[in-house]
Amino acid sequence: MKTNPPNALSCEQALARLDLLLDGELDDAELLAMEAHVAECGRCRAEAERRDQLRAKLRQALRKPAAAPEFEQRVQTMIRMEARRGFRFQWQYAAAAAAVVIGLSGTVAYQLGHLRLSYQQQEAYVTSISEKVSNIMRVGLIDHVHCAVFKKWPKQSPPLDEIVKEMEPKYRPVATLVKQNIPASYRVLTAHQCTARGRKYIHMAMMSTEGNLVSLVMSEKRTGETFANNGIRQESAQRFRMAGFETAGFLAYVISDMDEKQNQQLAEAIAGPVKTFFNSLG
Amino acid sequence: MENAMTEQAGNHPLAVNGPQGLSAERRFELEAMPHLQDLTRTASRLMGDRTRAEDVVQEAYLQAWKSFSRFETGTNCRAWLYKILFHCIHHYRRKWFRLSVVKPMDEYTEATAAYTAPIPEHLTDEDFVAALDKVPSDFRAVILLVDVEEFAYRDAADILGVPIGTVMSRLNRGRKILREQLSGIAAEFGYGISMEKEADA
Structure with a gap:
């Protein structure tokens, strides 16, 4: 134990304040006194290092990803659903109700936004419908169902420049491009960035005067993902018609409840400008 | 907090646009969702298993969303979420088992x-x-x-x-x-x- 000059801390006093020092809880005067003591006293400095090491090792041991991507997605979807309607969990009935919904889905696909489905029922429906298409098409379909079909859209839409505020500025021009290349009767419902099942999307949804719901869904390519041609690939599942194309870095989908020909025409009208725009982003 | 938690999301006063022109949902996504890992980690160590931890974290986020209109943007969202989390954990424990009360040490x-x-x-x-x-x-x-x-x-x-x-x-x-x-x-x-x-x- 060292000999202390007048007004300096003794080792006993320093030890009593050591945790406060390491936790950043000392005021300026105490901090100066402690720093002076620890700088002079090897034994207290070693003790500070040991205690700091314990905290560091504990943090290292515990600070690992704790939440699985599926759980994160579950919470996000729950908030999204809550944001649109005050829904209540009905866990005990979810499985049975989902089965009923899936059974009826062929005829009620576009009324889902008006049903008060629980999160689990919606997830079950998304899983069911996405299993009917190829892996590459599933990427787009999941977001369309999650983010457009399950929503109840208002009869009036805000102006496009208001709608696009939920997009990063660099992506906003794509909403105008799409609007310019589809029939004027289509109303833009949303243009935003979202996440579904751990994957990020750029999503624009529109509705025709006949009530057809159309999405342009885009997602960054992951390794190996490609439509393997330069044209437009089509698939269908129940009432959903899908047309997929790609830019240098993104997969893109036009998904709707129109007939195959109409959906294809819409995709052809959008694909050129969208490809040019996204490829110019680099 | 109980009062805050009874507010219905459907009538959320910030449901359209908040002070920064972002919807409440988007602001919640930006401010609250990044802390999900931290809350799940803490809950896992306090609840003992992942399922129960996810239950309380999910409940905490639900309660947080319902009282999000009372959260002041720019204040400590993480501390606010933790406060709600511990409220949920306390409630969960009281519901399912009696806590052994540990008296704080004075020395x-x-x-x-x-x-x-x-x-x-x-x-x-x-x-x-x-x-x-x-x-x-x-x-x-x-x-x-x-x-x-x-x-x-x-x-x-x-x-x-x-x-x-x-x-x-x-x-x-x-x-x-x-x-x-x-x-x-x-x-x-x-x-x-x-x-x-x-x-x-």
Whole structure:
């Protein structure tokens, strides 16, 4: 134990304040006194290092990803659903109700936004419908169902420049491009960035005067993902018609409840400008 | 908090656009969702298993969303979420089992005025997790908040709804128990940590 000059801390006093020092809880005067003591006293400095090491090792041991991507997605979807309607969990009935919904889905696909489905029922429906298409098409379909079909859209839409505020500025021009290349009767419902099942999307949804719901869904390519041609690939599942194309870095989908020909025409009208725009982003 | 939690999301006053032109949902996504990992980590260590931890975290986020209109943008969202989380954990425990009440230690100064033994290099991350799990839950909660999540004492006290002095005494006692548990684990593997060295001071 060292000999202390007048007004300096003794080792006993320093030890009593050591945790406060390491936790950043000392005021300026105490901090100066402690720093002076620890700088002079090897034994207290070693003790500070040991205690700091314990905290560091504990943090290292515990600070690992704790939440699985599926759980994160579950919470996000729950908030999204809550944001649109005050829904209540009905866990005990979810499985049975989902089965009923899936059974009826062929005829009620576009009324889902008006049903008060629980999160689990919606997830079950998304899983069911996405299993009917190829892996590459599933990427787009999941977001369309999650983010457009399950929503109840208002009869009036805000102006496009208001709608696009939920997009990063660099992506906003794509909403105008799409609007310019589809029939004027289509109303833009949303243009935003979202996440579904751990994957990020750029999503624009529109509705025709006949009530057809159309999405342009885009997602960054992951390794190996490609439509393997330069044209437009089509698939269908129940009432959903899908047309997929790609830019240098993104997969893109036009998904709707129109007939195959109409959906294809819409995709052809959008694909050129969208490809040019996204490829110019680099 | 109870009052805040009864607000219905369907009537959310910020449901269209908040002060920054973003919808409440988007602001919640930007401010609250990045803390999901932290809350899940803390809940996992306090609830003992992942399923129960996810239940309380999900409930905490639901309650947070319902009272999001009361959250002031720019204030400490993480501390606010933790406060809600601990409310949910407390509620969950009261519902499912009786908590063993741990009385806070008063001998704060006495217990910290001692030299400690070094932590053996051989202890793994899993050993630290196992040792922490053996620390009584009230003490473990404070260690998680201060040592792992690096909250200030004042924030930890606010989150737990206890005085700062209680945070300090629980922290001190909890760290001591943690060292004892690590020492026990080290001894099992013959690493030779000895808490007797503390008496060396």
